[in-house]
Amino acid sequence: MSDDTDLRRVPLDALHRELGARMVPFAGYAMPVSYPLGVMKEHLHTRERAGLFDVSHMGQVCLYGADAAGMLESLTTGNIAGLKPGRQRYTLFTDERGGILDDFMVCNAGDHLYLVVNAACKDDDLAHLEAHAGAGVRVESRFDRALLALQGPAAAEVMAELAPDSREMVFMDARPLEVAGVPCFVTRSGYTGEDGFEISVAAEDADTLARRLLAYEAVEPVGLGARDSLRLEAGLCLYGHDMDTTTTPVEAALEWAVSRVRRPGGSREGGYPGADVIAGQLRDGVDRRRVGLRPEGRAPVREGVELQDGDGRGVGRVTSGGFGPSVGAPVAMGYVETGFEAVGSRVTALVRGRGIPVTVAETPFLRPGYRR
Amino acid sequence: MSNIPTELKYTRSHEWVRTEDDGTVTVGITDHAQESLGDLVFVELPEPGGVDSEATVAVVESVKAASDIYSPLAGEITEANERLADEPELINQDPYGEGWLFRMRPADEGAVDALLDAAAYTEFAAEE
Known part of the structure; x- marks a missing residue:
């Protein structure tokens, strides 16, 4: 392609081109929308075996400090303080009208919280976090890191060979792991409706790791085209399409992401932007x-x-x-x-x-x- | 590089046109077009009847997007490839054969000559 010179490159850009990917602009990045296999076969392969997705355009952020969970709770609908070490949760940033600013994953990584936010929202999310971080919280963007998703029924057997401890993980577990000798932060989750893992890795190690994963016969590279059809079949929302600032969690049928303790009558009820609007909708409907x-x-x-x-x-x-x-x-x-x-x-x-x-x-x- | 048979005529909207012995023409989309669209999942076939040149007569849809198909000529559509209703993938597998879209009788038989030849289409597709 000749018109993508203004686009940012992910760490695996060269690998995608080597694999024959069709690169398209997405959230300011040149991203692989499909490989020579094609969207349909990439989709089906992920459901039958395993697909490797590069989602390095997404925003990775770490929050440090004793007040990190409390600060994040002041901005989101989730039970963050109650998130156990090694566990991950889906939650929402809201605005004063109860609209959804972004949806994201958060892990309790022990000494810090680890967030994965949407690519198109990541700069705003980072500014939002920094604006609310008091003296007790340090916000560190990890936008330079790569993020790979290995998804599908064969993902577990591949990971078990490269990172035996991954066998102990269940859905929404999160932990640091060496994968093929490369230090990574791994969650057992994804955006396809399949079993699988998301693997955060330093940019300079991404190519080595991706090639090790792709060496397995079960693993094919899969682009953003199939990622979209996979998440749609799985009933998973796409921010900016299925919800945005004009929709509330209740309207978006995401009230399950409003944790019980944050709801009216809960031990830490409200205290996030738009909580009154959302409480009213939970009570009265939409x-x-x-x-x-x-x-x-x-x-x-x-x-x-x-x-x-x-x-x-x-x-x-x-x-x-x-x-x-x-x-x-x-x-x-x-x-x-x-x-x-x-x-x-x-x-x-x-x-x-x-x-x-x-x-x-x-x-x-x-x-x-x-x-x- | 995609396959662009020399005996066919082409449009800038990536249809191919083949003149049959009885003066009718068969229309489909080029190999280049099916390649850029990706796996097709649905074809809305044209209705028989009169059409203007460049009228939208059909739609092909890939997993990701819908694309209009234009009539390369003015005339009357006489037949659509009904197999595509259940097997849209025929267009991906055999764009110049079993993946044909429709047949039409041109209002002006000479109008086919004004379409792009293979060399001109090759150049057009490469520049696009």
Whole structure:
């Protein structure tokens, strides 16, 4: 490609090009959207064996200091103080109106908290953290580090060879591990609905580690294209599409990320931006909800498509949609107004002037492979 | 480099056109086009009937995105490749053969000559 000179390069840039990746601009980086295998086969391979994803564009941040958990709780909906050493949790940064500023993973890494935030939000998130870090908290960005995700049913056997202690980890465990002799920080989690690991590694070690992982017959490199179809089938939200500052955790059907202790009546209730709004919505309900959608037929129903009731009245909008290679049919998610959120509700999607019947469906669209 | 057969004509929107013995033309998308689109998962086939040159007549969708297919000529669409409804991957596997999209009778048979030849399309595809 000739037009990506202004884009930032991930540490594995040269490896991606060597592997024949199609590089595209994403969140300011040149990123591999697919490899010669193609999106469909990369997706299916991840579900059947294992895919190696480079997600080094995502923001890694460490918080040090005795007040780190308390400070993070003042900005998020999660139970951070109660997160045990070696455990990871999904949580949300909110704003004063209860809107979602970002969704992210946080680990208790013992002497610090380790966060992985979205690429497009990472500069804002870092500034947000620094603005709220008092004397008792030190915020250190680790944006220079690489992040690899090994995902799929064969991920565990590959990791067991390169890092035997990984066998002791279950879903959402986190620990420092040597992987193929390379010092890493590893979590048993991901963004595909499969069992797998995310591996944080120093930029200079990333190429060595990636090549060791790719040497396994079970492992194929997988790009961002398949990452998107995998997470969609798994019913996982994409920030900036399925939720943003105009949607609250309750509207986004992410109230499970509002920890019990942070809810009204909990031991550390409220105390984060928009807590009053979110508490009210937990009590009174909301006017719209994010739901899973199954369109009839083969035509994908994509982001931005309007959803209508039987009278042609707009009742919602698709926020993510495409063809699910493992489902073998189109899948989508979006927001519908109250009254249409129940599983089995029928709406119509307008695609190129034609009405496609759509049924509100359970997510995930496939049974996840997490090892709990 | 993708396959660009010399006996076909081409458009700047990456359709190929083959003139048949009976004066009708067969239309599909080029190898270059299917390669950049990636794995196709859905084809909205054209309806038979009259169309203008460059009218949107069909849509092909990959896992990631939808792309319009334009009529290379004015005329009448006579037939669509119904197999693509269940097997959109035929376009990826055999873009100039079993992955053809539709047949049409051009309003002006000479209009085909004005389309790009293989050399011109090769140059166009390389520059794009």
